[in-house]
Amino acid sequence: MADAHTFSDRYRQGMVTRRAVLGDSHVDRASSAATDFDQPFQELITEGAWGTVWSRPGWTKRERSMVTIALLAALGHDEEVAMHVRATVNTGASRDDIAEALLHVAIYAGVPAANRAIKIAKHVFDELDAEKAA
Incomplete structure (x- = not known):
């Protein structure tokens, strides 16, 4: 190293x-x-x-975050989707932003890719909410 x-x-x-x-x-x-x-x-x-x-x-971290999540979802990179959804706590991308990005995924990359990413995002949101409540 x-x-x-x-x-x-x-x-x-x-x-x-x-x-x-x-x-x-x-x-x-x-x-x-x-x-x-x-x-x-x-x-x-x-x-x-x-x-x-x-x-x-040129782009904010929020904008980069939304694009990154959409690209990772379209490519089926589940672990990376989860990591970047979790990172939105730091980038300022809201849950509504992520939902909009995943609607684009559904149209341009396919419903199955968006469906999988939505499940992942919901799971991450549940974890974040539990952490916040604790």
Whole structure:
């Protein structure tokens, strides 16, 4: 694993953005679970996805969140859908925003993809509500 001082500026920005969106506990778990095998992947997504795409000006984190959820739902990436629905607590995308995004998924990517993502979102919402109540 590379030392922190060897990371690029884009990586460092990516880590700030990744933490802002996914939360420190999620990023800390992913970082501590990294091995020599997947550390290059962790660095790639931190620099590429979070440091390049998610850190660009022009769209808010809320807008990026809605688009990301729709794309992940359309592609059937269930675990990632759940992770990004949970992240809306940090991005400002509302439950209504997610519902609208998933309506688009139903029309443009298919009802089964949207149906599956809606079930996932409802499950995440139930977990979030339970956490809030506790």
